[in-house]
Amino acid sequence: MRKIYADVTSALEGLTFDGMTVMSGGFGLCGIPENLIAGLRDSGVKGLTVISNNAGVDGFGLGQLLETRQIAKMISSYVGENKEFERQYLAGELELEFNPQGTLAERIRAGGAGIPAFFTATGVGTLVAEGKEVRAFDGRDYVMETGLVADLSIVKAWKADERGNLVFRKTARNFNPMMATAGKVTVVEVEEIVPTGSLDPDHIHTPGIYVDRLIQTVSEKRIEQRTVRQRSAA
Amino acid sequence: MRKIYADVTSALEGLTFDGMTVMSGGFGLCGIPENLIAGLRDSGVKGLTVISNNAGVDGFGLGQLLETRQIAKMISSYVGENKEFERQYLAGELELEFNPQGTLAERIRAGGAGIPAFFTATGVGTLVAEGKEVRAFDGRDYVMETGLVADLSIVKAWKADERGNLVFRKTARNFNPMMATAGKVTVVEVEEIVPTGSLDPDHIHTPGIYVDRLIQTVSEKRIEQRTVRQRSAA
Amino acid sequence: MPRTREQLAERAAKELQDGFYVNLGIGIPTLVANYIPQGMEVTLQSENGMLGMGPFPYEGEEDPDLINAGKQTITEIPESSYFSSADSFAMIRGGHINLSILGAMEVAQNGDIANWMIPGKLVKGMGGAMDLVAGVRRVVVVMDHANKHGQSKVLKECTLPLTGAGVVDRIITDLAVFDVKPDGSGLELVELADGVTLDEVAAKTEAAYTVAPGVG
Amino acid sequence: MPRTREQLAERAAKELQDGFYVNLGIGIPTLVANYIPQGMEVTLQSENGMLGMGPFPYEGEEDPDLINAGKQTITEIPESSYFSSADSFAMIRGGHINLSILGAMEVAQNGDIANWMIPGKLVKGMGGAMDLVAGVRRVVVVMDHANKHGQSKVLKECTLPLTGAGVVDRIITDLAVFDVKPDGSGLELVELADGVTLDEVAAKTEAAYTVAPGVG
Numbered sequence: 001m002r003k004i005y006a007d008v009t010s011a012l013e014g015l016t017f018d019g020m021t022v023m024s025g026g027f028g029l030c031g032i033p034e035n036l037i038a039g040l041r042d043s044g045v046k047g048l049t050v051i052s053n054n055a056g057v058d059g060f061g062l063g064q065l066l067e068t069r070q071i072a073k074m075i076s077s078y079v080g081e082n083k084e085f086e087r088q089y090l091a092g093e094l095e096l097e098f099n100p101q102g103t104l105a106e107r108i109r110a111g112g113a114g115i116p117a118f119f120t121a122t123g124v125g126t127l128v129a130e131g132k133e134v135r136a137f138d139g140r141d142y143v144m145e146t147g148l149v150a151d152l153s154i155v156k157a158w159k160a161d162e163r164g165n166l167v168f169r170k171t172a173r174n175f176n177p178m179m180a181t182a183g184k185v186t187v188v189e190v191e192e193i194v195p196t197g198s199l200d201p202d203h204i205h206t207p208g209i210y211v212d213r214l215i216q217t218v219s220e221k222r223i224e225q226r227t228v229r230q231r232s233a234a
Numbered sequence: 235m236r237k238i239y240a241d242v243t244s245a246l247e248g249l250t251f252d253g254m255t256v257m258s259g260g261f262g263l264c265g266i267p268e269n270l271i272a273g274l275r276d277s278g279v280k281g282l283t284v285i286s287n288n289a290g291v292d293g294f295g296l297g298q299l300l301e302t303r304q305i306a307k308m309i310s311s312y313v314g315e316n317k318e319f320e321r322q323y324l325a326g327e328l329e330l331e332f333n334p335q336g337t338l339a340e341r342i343r344a345g346g347a348g349i350p351a352f353f354t355a356t357g358v359g360t361l362v363a364e365g366k367e368v369r370a371f372d373g374r375d376y377v378m379e380t381g382l383v384a385d386l387s388i389v390k391a392w393k394a395d396e397r398g399n400l401v402f403r404k405t406a407r408n409f410n411p412m413m414a415t416a417g418k419v420t421v422v423e424v425e426e427i428v429p430t431g432s433l434d435p436d437h438i439h440t441p442g443i444y445v446d447r448l449i450q451t452v453s454e455k456r457i458e459q460r461t462v463r464q465r466s467a468a
Numbered sequence: 469m470p471r472t473r474e475q476l477a478e479r480a481a482k483e484l485q486d487g488f489y490v491n492l493g494i495g496i497p498t499l500v501a502n503y504i505p506q507g508m509e510v511t512l513q514s515e516n517g518m519l520g521m522g523p524f525p526y527e528g529e530e531d532p533d534l535i536n537a538g539k540q541t542i543t544e545i546p547e548s549s550y551f552s553s554a555d556s557f558a559m560i561r562g563g564h565i566n567l568s569i570l571g572a573m574e575v576a577q578n579g580d581i582a583n584w585m586i587p588g589k590l591v592k593g594m595g596g597a598m599d600l601v602a603g604v605r606r607v608v609v610v611m612d613h614a615n616k617h618g619q620s621k622v623l624k625e626c627t628l629p630l631t632g633a634g635v636v637d638r639i640i641t642d643l644a645v646f647d648v649k650p651d652g653s654g655l656e657l658v659e660l661a662d663g664v665t666l667d668e669v670a671a672k673t674e675a676a677y678t679v680a681p682g683v684g
Numbered sequence: 685m686p687r688t689r690e691q692l693a694e695r696a697a698k699e700l701q702d703g704f705y706v707n708l709g710i711g712i713p714t715l716v717a718n719y720i721p722q723g724m725e726v727t728l729q730s731e732n733g734m735l736g737m738g739p740f741p742y743e744g745e746e747d748p749d750l751i752n753a754g755k756q757t758i759t760e761i762p763e764s765s766y767f768s769s770a771d772s773f774a775m776i777r778g779g780h781i782n783l784s785i786l787g788a789m790e791v792a793q794n795g796d797i798a799n800w801m802i803p804g805k806l807v808k809g810m811g812g813a814m815d816l817v818a819g820v821r822r823v824v825v826v827m828d829h830a831n832k833h834g835q836s837k838v839l840k841e842c843t844l845p846l847t848g849a850g851v852v853d854r855i856i857t858d859l860a861v862f863d864v865k866p867d868g869s870g871l872e873l874v875e876l877a878d879g880v881t882l883d884e885v886a887a888k889t890e891a892a893y894t895v896a897p898g899v900g
Contacts, residue, residue, distance in 0.1 A: 002703065002725070027516045027553065028539040030532060053553070080592035081539075090590065098591070101515065102557025102599030109554040110352070114777030114819055116371035118344070118352040120561060121602040125633025127585075128598060137350035137380070146371070158533075163727075163736075163763040169436060170550055171517050172533040177552045181778060197762030202403060203437040204765035205552075207735045209705045209727070209780050221532035227540035229524040236487060236509070261732045261769065262755040264748060287769070314808035315755075324806065332807070335731065336773025336815030343770040348561030348603055354777060355818040359796075359849025362814060392749075397511075397520075397547040404766055405733050406749040411768045415562060431546030438549035439768075441519045443489045443511070443564050455748035461756035463740040 003164045003214045008039035011215045016045040023150040023179040024052040029224045031172030032061045033189050035217040036154040047072045055079040077101035110147035112181025117146045153183025161196040164211030165204045180210040189217040237398045237448045242273035245449045250279040257384040257413040258286040263458045265406030266295045267423050269451040270388040281306045289313040311335035344381035346415025351380045387417025395430040398445030399438045414444040421447040469663045470642035478503045480610045493570030494538045496610050515596040517556045520548035561603040568604035572611050574626045577655045577675040579636040579648040582628035601632035613641035620674040644669045685879045686858035694719045696826045700726050709786030710754045712826050731812040733772045736764035777819040784820035788827050790842045793871045793891040795852040795864040798844035817848035829857035836890035860885045
């Protein structure tokens with residue numbers, strides 16, 4: 001039970017400092033640690049470098065930290081859905097580093113796996129490779145990319161046991177498992193904490209070793225692009 | 235059903251050629267594709283480079299391919315359990331490349347993931363780093379290791395569905411998932427083929443995209459080091 | 469006559485083959501899913517972490533934990549599997565996806581593609597596009613032949629920052645289909661849309677190209 | 685008197701801390717699992733792909749799909765999880781394991797360790813040892829102070845090919861405990877086994893070392 005915290009405030013206590021780097025899981029609004037993001041906002045921490053595939057929407061997800069100007073820099077692959085982001089970026093108030101999505105995912109995985117750098121063909125011949133080492137292997141050019149780590153990773157999972165073993169649900173998995181490995185400290189919010197032993201050991205996505213603190217929360221789970229098909233006429 | 239083959243012979247037909255490189259899953263005798271190894275032996279293919287963490291035991295697993303002298307080179311991390319291996323190696327009949335186990339696992343993962351090279355601290359300052367590039371990142375030295383691919387990967391899983399989605403069981407998972415990704419062709423033997431849709435999509439370890447051919451087999455699953463504890467006296 | 473959006477998607481669907489694993493980009497490429505021939509086994513990958521992507525859900529059955537790379541709600545099918553973003557792009561980067569069909573702002577005769585950034589305009593990011601064009605075995609671009617100013621999008625050289633260099637295999641436009649010749653010698657016109665003439669394509673194409681035997 | 689194997693394991697168990705994730709090597713280190721204090725939460729990792737390793741099975745309950753890194757049959761416990769070898773060594777290499785306790789043939793005063801290869805003898809391979817010493821946060825060696833010829837295994841410099849350079853944090857022998865000073869200045873003797881004198885250690889140790897205040 002040592003990993004389980006009562007609420008967002010206690011789960012983040014002592015972990016935040018101005019100028020820190022935070023990884024935040026999720027793809028779009030799917031699988032984001034929405035309660036922990038709100039907790040970071042409430043903590044008042046400033047000058048954050050946030051590593052997250054996207055930047056939330058106005059007023060939700062990381063949009064909340066943009067509104068309060070707590071983010072100094074984003075490392076992302078796509079940030080299209082956020083007017084406040086756009087405004088701050090165009091005004092030069094926000095620094096932005098774009099990574100190809102797969103390179104971002106692999107940099108995080110590498111950071112957690114003790115790999116300081118790797119080569120990928122993604123981005124060769126583009127702006128992404130500028131200033132980076134490019135090297136040929138077997139006649140093809142690859143660019144060297146470096147591993148990423150964070151002072152804090154905030155992660156959303158579906159279920160956890162009391163030892164912090166995690167299971168994700170459907171495409172809400174996305175960046176969460178790698179980020180759990182790449183934070184010096186990893187805090188996880190889940191929809192349900194179950195007794196240790198009730199998750200199938202063959203089906204645990206993230207072993208508890210990567211989880212420092214754990215809270216059970218209720219999530220809004222907002223849908224960004226509700227898209228449906230028509231039922232055939234009866 | 236297009237991926238399902240009737241037996242080992244048909245599953246390997248047209249895939250073998252002398253001098254080819256084969257990855258073979260398993261750790262010790264746990265989770266080895268024992269029927270496909272026997273199939274390679276029966277195919278008569280020669281001059282194999284075999285990438286496998288271990289080399290089987292005399293007469294079982296890769297030991298079968300050593301007996302018949304079909305292996306020219308092994309890339310492994312530990313090969314202690316095999317007298318015929320020892321004899322051939324000491325006689326200079328068998329080439330051997332030792333990789334640290336984690337480096338071997340990561341090289342295979344990299345090969346399957348389109349990463350031609352990566353840096354690791356493992357082996358720096360040892361024989362393993364000789365002749366390889368060593369570079370400092372953040373003040374620590376790392377050695378560059380390259381990705382591995384194979385002409386053929388043979389893999390053992392527990393269950394598969396008809397589309398080749400795989401689930402492994404306990405520590406029989408080991409090297410199998412990465413090898414499935416790093417073979418130009420991947421052939422998998424499983425204990426049970428279940429209807430598509432009966433595996434939980436959140437719990438599939440290896441998506442069917444990595445599986446070219448699939449057979450259902452009966453495995454001996456020999457135990458290498460049977461170790462037990464005493465029951466307390468009643 | 470130039471192909472409509474639906475006709476472009478229908479034509480692009482002819483690139484599919486039985487047993488293929490395919491990643492479809494946003495926009496017209498997404499429509500290709502509607503034209504998979506009956507009985508053909510095609511598995512769709514979504515780079516946010518799903519293989520075996522089903523159709524949009526019926527109203528009331530949307531699941532916020534189940535979206536595609538365009539952030540749209542989707543559904544599961546029997547062969548579906550989920551995985552992390554790292555595993556998803558390992559699949560893409562490692563060359564395991566047979567085919568990527570995606571849109572573009574510009575394609576050059578050497579196979580360069582630009583589809584993520586217009587200097588001076590707000591840049592939203594490349595998302596997974598750079599990984600897809602670099603990693604997928606065959607890259608097919610589906611786009612209008614000309615931009616809204618009537619300028620050719622099939623160019624000698626891209627003017628916009630690249631998404632990938634020398635990565636496109638085929639270009640399907642509303643007027644024609646070009647192959648990027650694997651020997652690097654440029655484009656070959658391999659198909660005209662119904663009612664479109666060689667002269668019309670010539671007039672609207674900046675890139676140099678040869679014409680395959682029997683076309684026109 | 686020199687510590688027995690069991691006493692060495694018992695002493696090594698004092699390196700454990702509540703909440704630690706630990707990888708135990710083959711031999712004496714494996715015995716450390718028997719001395720985990722009651723109520724202390726220690727999770728054992730097995731580098732072939734398991735976290736939360738249980739004890740050996742009862743006879744008749746062996747599972748060929750469930751072995752440890754020494755290929756011995758083991759069991760599952762409630763907190764167990766399984767993963768691939770790549771994920772296992774990502775855990776090790778990434779510095780997520782708190783402590784590795786392992787045996788050695790030689791350790792040098794700069795923290796070098798040799799435990800995988802004797803030139804001229806058959807080499808079985810390094811297995812996961814190089815990854816463990818390079819990746820785990822704290823590396824503690826448990827070994828006899830001298831080899832079977834009576835020669836010190838605690839050396840100025842290793843004579844055998846290294847498993848890792850400058851990676852050992854502490855050496856526990858049957859005679860004493862040494863810390864490898866983090867500033868690179870060499871060894872410090874921090875503890876004597878019961879009944880062992882400073883003179884005895886001095887006589888049997890090739891490496892240079894300082895003696896911590898209060899020892900001896």
